[in-house]
Amino acid sequence: MKMTTKQEIQALERFIQNIYTAESLSSDESIGNLEKSLVEIVYKDTNTHAANGLLITSSGYFLTASHCADKYSEKLIQDYRGNLYFIERVCQNNPNEDIALLKIKQDKCQRENYDYKIKNINLLLKDYALGYLIEHKSRWDGEVINKFGKIKGTKREFQCTDKDGKDSRHRLLSGIETEIKSIIPGDSGGILLSYSGELIGLTSAKSETFEVFTTIFSGLNLVQKEINTLKSPLKRFLRKLSK
DSSP states (O other): OOOOHHHHHHHHHHHHHHHHHGGGSOHHHHHHHHHHHEEEEEETTTOOEEEEEEEOSTTOEEEEOGGGGTTGGGEEEEOTTOOEEEEEEEEEEEGGGTEEEEEESSSOOSOOOOOOOBOOHHHHTSGGGTTOEEEEEEEETTEEEEEEEEEEEEEEEEEEEEEETTEEEEEEEEEEEEEETTOOTTOTTOEEEETTSOEEEEEEEEOSSOEEEEEHHHHHHHHHHHHHHHHOHHHHHHHHHHO
């Protein structure tokens, strides 16, 4: 059964409320819910791995890196059970922080529990957060891949280059600098966790010496923008016209 606009707003608001309501979860519960919410983005024509994303509502909203949202009509979402979904649209996008909110076409996904702990960003941006132990999770060929490392630098802007075929696009990216062994192309959109199972951010970019993660609070800002759009009849009307 398709969700009403009111139900979709409530589902998105519940995701934001995780900051306050998920504290009662154990670390194992939080990590388990995050792993089941971690989806794989695959190419439609070959069904091979492209990137990752984080499903945040049962109506199909998910977060991923902004550059992973390029050519979304050529890609599918595969959940932890192996179910495939078409991507309907990019709902909100912030290229400067390399994060986007998208939605799948199906009315309801298999996964319905999106409760997990979210790390307070202010703790990460203090000097004592340098060296903070972290874990990275991505999904490849249906399996969760775990990698470990530490925070290397506080939030700042990085000069990045996106390569798409023969073209390169230069941009400034705002994020947290980390040091995790073996981050590779295709890990983008994967999730960054604290050692106690709290969601910190999503994988964005990599250089020869460090990786950049956009913070989950950048994602929360996009979710709030989508809520505001859904609450505005004019904005919903303009969205329909743009399809």
